[in-house]
Each structure stands twice: as C-alpha cells, then as structure tokens.
Amino acid sequence: xxxxxxxxxxxxxxxxxxxxxxxxxxxxxxxxxxxxxxxxxxxxxxxxxxxxxxxxxxxxxxxxxxxxxxxxxxxxxxxxxxxxxxxxxxxxxxxxxxxxxxxxxxxxxxxxxxxxxxxxxxxxxxxxxxxxxxxxxxxxxxxxxxxxxxxxxxxxxxxxxxxxxxxxxxxxxxxxxxxxxxxxxxxxxxxxxxxxxxxxxxxxxxxxxxxxxxxxxxxxxxxxxxxxxxxxxxxxxxxxxxxxxxxxxxxxxxxxxxxxxxxxxxxxxx
Amino acid sequence: xxxxxxxxxxxxxxxxxxxxxxxxxxxxxxxxxxxxxxxxxxxxxxxxxxxxxxxxxxxxxxxxxxxxxxxxxxxxxxxxxxxxxxxxxxxxxxxxxxxxxxxxxxxxxxxxxxxxxxxxxxxxxxxxxxxxxxxxxxxxxxxxxxxxxxxxxxxxxxxxxxxxxxxxxxxxxxxxxxxxxxxxxxxxxxxxxxxxxxxxxxxxxxxxxxxxxxxxxxxxxxxxxxxxxxxxxxxxxxxxxxxxxxxxxxxxxxxxxxxxxxxxxxxxxxxxxxxxxxxxxxxxxxxxxxxxxxxxxxxxxxxxxxxxxxxxxxxxxxxxxxxxxxxxxxxxxxxxxxxxxxxxxxxxxxxxxxxxxxxxxxxxxxxxxxxxxxxxxxxxxxxxxxxxxxxxxxxxxxxxxxxxxxxxxxxxxxxxxxxxxxxx
Numbered sequence: 103x104x105x106x107x108x109x110x111x112x113x114x115x116x117x118x119x120x121x122x123x124x125x126x127x128x129x130x131x132x133x134x135x136x137x138x139x140x141x142x143x144x145x146x147x148x149x150x151x152x153x154x155x156x157x158x159x160x161x162x163x164x165x166x167x168x169x170x171x172x173x174x175x176x177x178x179x180x181x182x183x184x185x186x187x188x189x190x191x192x193x194x195x196x197x198x199x200x201x202x203x204x205x206x207x208x209x210x211x212x213x214x215x216x217x218x219x220x221x222x223x224x225x226x227x228x229x230x231x232x233x234x235x236x237x238x239x240x241x242x243x244x245x246x247x248x249x250x251x252x253x254x255x256x257x258x259x260x261x262x263x264x265x266x267x268x269x270x271x272x273x274x275x276x277x278x279x280x281x282x283x284x285x286x287x288x289x290x291x292x293x294x295x296x297x298x299x300x301x302x303x304x305x306x307x308x309x310x311x312x313x314x315x316x317x318x319x320x321x322x323x324x325x326x327x328x329x330x331x332x333x334x335x336x337x338x339x340x341x342x343x344x345x346x347x348x349x350x351x352x353x354x355x356x357x358x359x360x361x362x363x364x365x366x367x368x369x370x371x372x
Numbered sequence: 373x374x375x376x377x378x379x380x381x382x383x384x385x386x387x388x389x390x391x392x393x394x395x396x397x398x399x400x401x402x403x404x405x406x407x408x409x410x411x412x413x414x415x416x417x418x419x420x421x422x423x424x425x426x427x428x429x430x431x432x433x434x435x436x437x438x439x440x441x442x443x444x445x446x447x448x449x450x451x452x453x454x455x456x457x458x459x460x461x462x463x464x465x466x467x468x469x470x471x472x473x474x475x476x477x478x479x480x481x482x483x484x485x486x487x488x489x490x491x492x493x494x495x496x497x498x499x500x501x502x503x504x505x506x507x508x509x510x511x512x513x514x515x516x517x518x519x520x521x522x523x524x525x526x527x528x529x530x531x532x533x534x535x536x537x538x539x540x541x542x543x544x545x546x547x548x549x550x551x552x553x554x555x556x557x558x559x560x561x562x563x564x565x566x567x568x569x570x571x572x573x574x575x576x577x578x579x580x581x582x583x584x585x586x587x588x589x590x591x592x593x594x595x596x597x598x599x600x601x602x603x604x605x606x607x608x609x610x611x612x613x614x615x616x617x618x619x620x621x622x623x624x625x626x627x628x629x630x631x632x633x634x635x636x637x638x639x640x641x642x643x644x645x646x647x648x649x650x651x652x653x654x655x656x657x658x659x660x661x662x663x664x665x666x667x668x669x670x671x672x673x674x675x676x677x678x679x680x681x682x683x684x685x686x687x688x689x690x691x692x693x694x695x696x697x698x699x700x701x702x703x704x705x706x707x708x709x710x711x712x713x714x715x716x717x718x719x720x721x722x723x724x725x726x727x728x729x730x731x732x733x734x735x736x737x738x739x740x741x742x743x744x745x746x747x748x749x750x751x752x753x754x755x756x757x758x759x760x761x762x763x764x765x766x767x768x769x770x771x772x773x774x775x776x777x778x779x780x781x782x783x784x785x786x787x788x789x790x791x792x793x794x795x796x
Contacts, residue, residue, distance in 0.1 A: 267721075
C-alpha cells in the first residue's frame with residue numbers, strides 16, 4: 103500500500119444536494135487533490151476518478167445505494183460511500199457491493215480527507231460503527247468462516263479494536279505486529295464478509311420465487327406456472343433460500359418452513 | 373412483527389387432487405383387467421385340432437384384443453372409463469360369448485366356454501368400476517348373463533348358476549370399491565379445500581395485523597421525528613434565519629443538534645435493539661452537551677439483566693464525563709459489543725492520557741465502577757501519557773473477567789488499575 107501525492111489523484115463527488123456538493127468540492131480542492139469533479143448522480147459523473155465519494159440517497163429514478171457503488175466500482179473507481187443516515191443493512195450492503203469504506207456525513211473534514219488518502223492508497227476506511235457490525239458478522243459466522251481459527255481470531259481482534267476506537271497503526275503496535283498487518287487482516291475480513299454475503303443473498307431467480315410465494319401468496323404450482331419452471335425447481339429454490347436465510351441468521355431455527363422463510367426474505371424486497 | 377404462516381399443512385395447489393388420483397388408479401385397474409383377461413382367449417387356439425371351427429376362436433381372440441387395446445387407449449387418454457366404452461365392452465363380451473361358443477359343437481361347448489369366463493367377467497368388472505348409472509349397469513350385466521346362458525344352450529351344465537353368480541359378484545365388488553374410493557377422495561379434497569380457505573383467511577388476518585402494526589410503528593416514528601424537528605432542529609435553523617451572530621457556542625449547539633438528530637434517526641432505523649443501546653444513545657447526547665463529539669459503535673445484541681445494564685450505562689456515562697473534562701480531546705468513541713461471552717462497553721479517547729499509578733481513585737467514576745463490580749462485572753482502565761485512555765466495562769453471566777484483548781483483541785499499552793481506582 104503506497105500513498106500517491108494528492109496532486110496526482112482525481113476525486114469525484116456524487117451528491118444531489120448542491121450545498122453539500124459545493125462544500126465537499128471546496129474542501130477537496132483546498133486539500134490539494136489534483137482534480138475534483140462533482141455530479142448529482144452516478145450517470146452524470148464524467149470519467150472514472152481515482153476515488154469517488156458517493157452519497158447513498160440520490161434522487162428517485164437514478165441509480166443509488168449499493169447499485170450506485172457497483173456502477174462506480176465497475177468503472178474502476180475506489181468508492182467511499184457516505185450518508186447522513188445509514189443503518190447496518192445499508193452500510194454492510196455498500197461494503198458488499200465493493201465500497202472501500204463508509205463515512206458519515208457528520209464527520210469532520212480532516213477525517214474525510216484521511217479516508218480519501220487511505221482508500222487512494224489501496225486501503226479501507228472502516229468507522230467504529232461499521233467495524234462493530236462487521237465484528238457481529240464474523241461472530242455469527244463462527245469458527246471455520248475465515249481462513250482457519252487463527253485468521254478468524256485475528257479478524258475479530260482487528261475489528262474489535264476498530265469498533266472500540268483504536269486505529270490500525272495502534273493495533274499493530276499493541277499486538278507487536280509488523281506495520282500494515284492490521285490493515286491486511288482488515289482487508290481479509292472484508293473479503294471474507296463479501297464472500298459470506300454473496301452466499302447469503304438469493305440469486306435473481308430465487309428473488310422471483312420469493313416474490314411469488316413470500317409476497318404475493320402464491321402456491322408452489324402457481325409459482326411454477328408463473329415462472330415457467332417445474333414444481334420441483336421451485337421447491338429447490340425454496341430450500342436454497344431457506345439455507346441462505348439460516349446462514350445469515352443461524353438463530354432463526356431450522357424448523358422454519360420454506361414458505362415462512364420466503365415471507366421473511368420478502369420483507370427485503372423493494 | 374414477523375409475518376409467519378399459519379400452522380399446519382401448506383394449502384393445496386389445485387382442487388380435487390386426490391379425486392383425480394383415485395380415478396386414475398381405477399382406470400389403471402380396469403384397463404389391466406381388460407387387457408389381462410384377453411390372454412385367456414388365446415388358450416382355445418392351443419386345442420386347434422380338437423375344435424370344429426378353429427377359425428372362429430382365432431377371430432374371437434383377435435376381436436377381443438383389438439377391443440381391449442382400444443379400451444386402454446381411450447380410457448388412458450380420458451383419465452376415466454366413459455359410458456360408451458363400457459357399453460362397447462359389454463357388446464364385445466356378448467359377441468365373444470355368442471361367437472366363441474360356436475367354435476365347437478353343442479356337446480363340447482362347456483369346454484371352450486370355460487376359457488371364455490375370465491374375459492366375460494372382466495366386462496362385468498368394467499361395468500362395476502365405471503361411473504355409469506346403476507340402472508344401466510344392471511341392464512348391461514343382465515344382458516351378459518342372458519348371453520352367457522344362450523351361448524351354453526341347449527346343454528346347461530350344473531355350474532351355470534355359479535357362472536351367473538360370478539357376473540353379479542364382479543359388478544357388485546367393482547361398484548363397492550369404486551364408490552368407496554371416490555367418496556373418500558371427495559371427502560379428503562373437500563377437507564383440503566376447507567383447510568385451504570381457512571389458511572388463506574388466517575394468512576390474510578396475519579397480513580392485516582402486520583400491516584396494522586407497521587402503521588402504528590410508522591405513526592410512532594413520525595411523531596418522534598416531528599418532535600425531533602420541532603424541538604431541536606427548527607430552533608437552530610430559525611436562529612440562523614434570523615441572522616443572529618454565529619458564535620462558537622451556536623456552532624457547537626448546531627453540531628450537537630445535528631448529531632442528536634442523526635442518532636435519533638439511526639435508532640429509528642435500528643428496529644428492536646437491546647435496551648442498553650437506547651440508554652447509551654441518551655448517554656451520548658448528555659456527553660455532547662458537555663462539548664464532546666462522540667462516535668459510536670453500538671453493535672451489541674447481548675441483554676444483561678436490567679440492574680447490570682443500569683450500572684454499566686452509569687459507568688460509561690461517568691467515563692465519558694471524565695473524557696470531556698480531562699482528556700483534552702474533542703473526540704471520543706463509545707462502543708457496545710458482544711465480547712468474551714458477554715457485553716462490553718468501551719469508552720476510548722485519544723487525549724492526553726495519564727499515569728494510573730499517580731492518579732488517586734475517587735469521585736463518581738469510582739462509585740460507578742464499584743456498582744459494576746458489585747453486580748459481577750469488571751472494569752478496566754488503561755491509559756498512558758500521550759496514549760489516550762480506554763475504559764472497558766464488561767459483564768458476562770458467569771462473571772468471567774474480560775481477558776486481555778477481548779476475544780483475542782489486544783489492549784493498549786499502559787497500566788491496568790483496579791476497578792475502583794483510576795478516576796482521571
């Protein structure tokens with residue numbers, strides 16, 4: 103992880119509120135970044151800046167949230183999501199979508215600039231709250247979820263330290279680790295989280311089954327007819343979404359019927 | 373409120389499923405009888421030399437096999453035994469009896485007729501297993517019985533009566549079996565349909581209840597947000613709108629109000645969080661009133677007993693107050709995490725720190741720490757000059773102490789002081 107001079111970096115801002123957008127542009131320009139560009143939507147942002155600060159709540163009808171992050175990552179940008187209001191699902195969702203960090207809008211400007219520097223250098227910016235939720239996720243996944251028990255314990259150690267307000271460099275010193283070890287462990291933790299999240303999310307076809315059964319109250323046969331597949335295929339999809347739900351929430355209990363699980367998943371449909 | 377499905381079996385995907393299945397099985401049974409009994413008509417052909425007119429036996433067998441094949445095709449395609457198929461089958465039976473009996477002379481007729489009995493009784497079974505009306509079935513069987521007697525005439529052997537009884541028994545048994553199965557299937561399907569209707573009605577009620585609960589929560593949230601905007605945010609905005617001077621106090625006031633509103637909104641999004649998190653959110657608001665900017669990491673799901681929560685929250689509040697007064701840093705972090713089998717609350721600042729060995733314990737911090745210890749918890753204060761301070765408050769059901777480095781996490785360098793000491 104090597105830091106490039108700010109003057110060689112291009113930074114983009116996607117923010118629909120003009121005052122916030124102008125404020126961010128001014129702060130970034132004053133901090134010495136090479137070029138800054140801003141737009142009110144992902145679609146309107148020109149080119150592919152090195153780092154993009156992307157608001158999660160953009161105007162209706164425009165790509166936003168995790169989809170906005172995915173679109174920017176697809177362009178090759180390093181994305182830092184920011185929002186005035188984002189709960190666990192939203193922050194973990196953008197992290198799973200490829201964001202390199204999340205910054206609350208209430209943050210101080212120096213913290214924002216630190217985040218841009220770290221992400222531009224290939225690192226991750228994880229605030230205490232996000233670290234706490236990631237820690238919960240690692241704990242829920244249990245042993246064997248990471249690369250061995252030693253790897254899992256290292257991830258728990260780093261995430262717990264971040265969640266409690268320690269910095270990565272401090273944690274290296276406190277554990278007598280070589281510099282950069284905590285950052286590498288954090289990167290492993292985020293990669294492992296993304297892999298787990300991918301296995302926990304239903305596929306597009308499974309979402310269609312969830313929509314039919316969990317939200318529209320259709321039966322297996324009706325769903326099969328609606329989707330043009332066999333009843334056994336629908337049952338296979340239902341079993342898969344149940345397994346994914348239990349992976350995400352092991353305490354939900356294996357006694358849940360597939361139909362109940364479809365109803366629970368359906369609550370996450372837009 | 374999670375919307376769950378009513379207990380019991382899932383509703384059926386189609387009506388009359390069992391009735392259809394029973395009809396299919398009956399059709400299979402009667403088709404098997406019809407095809408299987410054709411084989412008996414081939415037996416007279418083995419006595420070719422002893423027959424007076426063997427070609428008649430061959431024609432009869434060919435006609436019977438052709439009719440049975442047609443019978444199987446039609447019934448399989450229709451999924452039932454249609455009335456016209458039954459009547460054609462009865463006619464074919466009459467033909468087989470009348471014509472087949474003529475393959476030998478009157479004296480030997482009983483010999484060949486014995487081979488025709490199974491096929492002819494198969495016609496009776498088809499009548500019994502079909503859905504034709506009872507009167508039609510009686511007439512059809514009567515016709516077959518008359519044809520049987522006529523075929524044997526003029527020499528009627530003693531077993532003629534038992535042959536005729538066979539016709540009656542087969543139709544009655546077929547009728548009893550098919551009627552009973554069909555009635556049972558209809559009853560089962562009706563019960564399933566009733567259960568289906570009840571299930572959907574119950575699911576509808578649950579959806580309505582869930583919707584009512586959602587609306588109530590929305591109303592509560594709306595009211596809370598209204599209070600937040602009216603009581604806290606609007607005064608700041610109105611102050612700015614009145615172009616009053618923006619003093620450092622006003623800027624601080626605006627910052628605290630914005631952070632308070634943000635926490636409130638995040639709490640609204642958080643759903644049913646443990647009570648300790650809501651209490652800690654209040655603690656943060658109080659700390660910010662003292663000028664401290666507090667970042668939080670409220671990610672605990674552990675729910676200790678309420679007295680423990682009260683003691684831990686009070687200790688955290690004291691720790692934040694201490695940070696505001698003595699750390700010489702505007703920022704602090706308050707974390708509530710599930711660690712070491714229990715709940716851990718941590719207050720961390722990166723202020724000037726202190727040397728624990730040179731600090732005299734006492735004050736509110738010492739009292740609140742003692743309260744945590746009296747409820748089985750542990751408090752750990754770690755600090756060093758220039759390194760900031762970390763206060764860890766931990767409680768687990770078995771009273772286990774927080775290990776160095778929760779769940780493998782490490783602690784900052786610096787001395788550890790007893791829970792009752794280290795008031796900065």
